Amino acid sequence: MIAAGTMTTLVAWRFLAVRAPGTLVALTVAGASGVALMSATNFLLHSDFRWLLLAPALL
Secondary structure (H helix, E strand, O other), X not given: OHHHHHHHHHHHHHHOOOOOOOHHHHHHHHXXXXXXXXXXXXXXXXXXXXXXXXXXXXX
């Protein structure tokens, strides 16, 4: 998680500043897939927080 967050921060910092095409799409896909996988994993594990973690995925 730290590695993914660090890479996302670097991409946002470097490429959004110069308005590189496709940067916003790449960040959106990375964020959405991370939230979706986290929510799906919690449902597979029958976590107590699975319904709470579904809220960000639905937003």
